[in-house]
Amino acid sequence: MNDLKLFRVVDGRSVEIAGSAVALERHLQTLIEANMEAMLGIQFLASEYATGPRHHGRIDSLGLDENGNPVIVEYKRSNGKAVITQALSYLSWLRDHRHEFESLVKERLGGEAADLVDWSSPRLVCIAGDFTSHDAHALGEIGRRIDLVSYRDFGGGLLALQLVASVTGSTTSSRTPSTPGSTGAPSAGPGGGGSTVKPVRQFYDESPQSLRDLYADLDAMLISHADVQKEFQLHYVAYRRIKNVATARFQPRSHTLVVRLAVDPDTVELVEGFTRDVRKIGCLGTGPLELRIRSQEDLARAGDLVRRSVEDR
Structure with a gap:
């Protein structure tokens, strides 16, 4: 599904530069974590974050995006099917551990950032060498906010990221008043709960x-x-x-x-x-x-x- 191509043009003649998956999955993770805000618009919080005995795992990367939404980032060097399932499995941990996540935000980014965390629509970012059309079509049925991002390593310090599919999911908290509608107008959504902020x-x-x-x-x-x-x-x-x-x-x-x-x-x-x-x-x-x-x-x-x-x- 990844059709991204890169060409080197010399004297008016183009030569395609072959892209590939990076040699090691951990190398991809380390590279993106070190540049997460520039590459994804996400502030990096933690790597290999343990989810405890109930959820049995380690989240590849935790972050906070530019809108204040919690983000789980999972990586796979090649095929993306497993990375989607893995990211979804950690979503329940995130919802059950809001205080722990906010404490992490406070520790890394400060109290003001922690106070502004928006739990209405946590975001999953799945990064892999490729995704199939079935992966993209399945997102709409999942009902969660998910981005599928493919990558290509072109060597010589060139790494390309491509958003191949994205769904907005549904809001689950009273902090966000609406969900995307079919027109330009904000669609009706849950009420504002106890919030005093005008949405x-x-x-x-x-x-x-x-x-x-x-x-x-x-x-x-x-x-x-x-x-x-x-x-x-x-x-x-x-x-x-x-x-x-x-x-x-x-x-x-x-x-x-x-x-x-x-x-x-x-x-x-x-x-x-x-x-x-x-x-x-x-x-x-x-x-x-x-x-x-x-x-x-x-x-x-x-x-x-x-x-x-x-x-x-």
Whole structure:
């Protein structure tokens, strides 16, 4: 299923570079753990984490993604069938050991990160040399948030990762108010439980129709890229490939969509009231460039930046 090809072009002639699985599974794991945030958008927490006598095993890697979701990463050097089963078997441990996981986050990343862990949709990332079409089709039946990532080692320090399949699963906690729907609007989901935080669903419901229509057009622009996934977090809607390419939230009173992109602000001519550098500003969402979109004209001029964010990721 992995059809990723790499070519070296010399004097206008292309020569394919043969890719292969790395020699040792542990080498692949060590390499990705050392570069997990850059490669996967996940902050590394622990390696070979013991699950105790009841669950009988060791989780290859534990992490926290850019949206605050717990992540289990499992690796297989070649075929991916076993890695999916193994990752699923550890999910029950994760759900039963929330306090232990949060303690680990606090130890490695600090108390603020631990307080913001979002248990609505824990994520499984399965990395293998290849997956079959049956593996990809099975994800929809599993009903869990799973990414299948294939890799190729091209030698000379070249390692390629490719997201070959992804499903958003279903929310299981009151912290997240909605699950992906079939339209641009956040679909109805569980209520907010005892949380005092106003969720993105409520902001959407309070938005005027003009803002909802604007969001529907932004949504269509982002998901027109076949491999971009949409996921509803507590505070914003996230769009991602392996890593987030954009986040969007609503400001009903000012009729504004606040969009953050994975675009370097240093490469953009910033316009007051439309674009700003938020690298040193604490605000909701991910990505260093913030856009404030209030009209179809704003959305049109945001088009190139949105495209860059998706394609450069």
